[in-house]
Amino acid sequence: MSLRMGLGPVMAFAALFSLAPISHAQPKVAVISLQKAVFDTAEIKKANAEMEARYKPRADRLREMQQQIASISQRLQQGGGQLTPTAEQELQAQGQRLQKEAQRNQDDLQTDVQSDRQEILGKASQRMTEIVKKLAEEKGADLVVEQQAILYFKPAMDITADATAAYDKAYPVAAAPVGK
Numbered sequence: 001m002s003l004r005m006g007l008g009p010v011m012a013f014a015a016l017f018s019l020a021p022i023s024h025a026q027p028k029v030a031v032i033s034l035q036k037a038v039f040d041t042a043e044i045k046k047a048n049a050e051m052e053a054r055y056k057p058r059a060d061r062l063r064e065m066q067q068q069i070a071s072i073s074q075r076l077q078q079g080g081g082q083l084t085p086t087a088e089q090e091l092q093a094q095g096q097r098l099q100k101e102a103q104r105n106q107d108d109l110q111t112d113v114q115s116d117r118q119e120i121l122g123k124a125s126q127r128m129t130e131i132v133k134k135l136a137e138e139k140g141a142d143l144v145v146e147q148q149a150i151l152y153f154k155p156a157m158d159i160t161a162d163a164t165a166a167y168d169k170a171y172p173v174a175a176a177p178v179g180k
Contacts, residue, residue, distance in 0.1 A: 027142035030135075030159045034146055037163040038121065038128050042173040047120045051113065058109050065102040069095055124167075131167045135159055 038044060072095040076088065083091070136144050139159065147158070 028140055029157060030139060030141035030144045031147050031150060031153045031157045032132060032144055032163055033148065033158075033160045034125075034128065034132075034163075035148075037132075037160045037167070038124050040160075040164045041124065041128075041167045041171075043167070043171055044120070044124055046173045051116055051120075055109060055113055058105065062102060062105050062109065065098055065105065069098050069102065072098070127171060128163065128167055131170060132159070132163055135163055135166055 072091055076083075076091050076095070079088070132144055135141075136159075139162075141159075144159070147153070147160070
């Protein structure tokens with residue numbers, strides 16, 4: 001019995017001593033620009049192009065309204081003594097109506113674009129987080145840190161391009177149909 005009791009502390013010391021080099025090993029760190037990795041994916045590039053196409057008619061209409069407002073304002077300034085008071089009031093009322101409508105349209109457009117953007121980026125960010133975890137495991141990285149918070153790092157530690165490539169491989173974008 002005393003032999004076991006004597007070996008217990010020795011075994012514990014040996015176990016701790018054998019683990020000491022492991023605990024003092026330098027962790028392997030990888031660096032990523034998560035925003036760049038996400039924005040460089042084919043999925044985000046395609047979604048951006050689709051959003052631009054979807055919202056272009058509304059943005060064009062808004063520009064037309066702003067041009068009409070500028071034209072009315074110019075007519076009011078240039079027609080100082082040439083317009084009748086009634087004509088001047090009508091132009092002012094028309095300009096105010098257009099201005100209110102343009103502001104509503106701009107607010108609606110911004111809200112819709114922001115909502116779509118948040119939905120798309122939220123989904124892509126979740127996917128990218130999973131990709132980064134897998135990539136870190138494959139590369140044996142113990143820690144992945146955001147590039148923006150670092151003053152210096154070796155370029156070999158940067159996994160941004162690898163993350164984008166892995167994302168594009170995991171979530172391929174279907175090619176646009178010919179003729180569109």
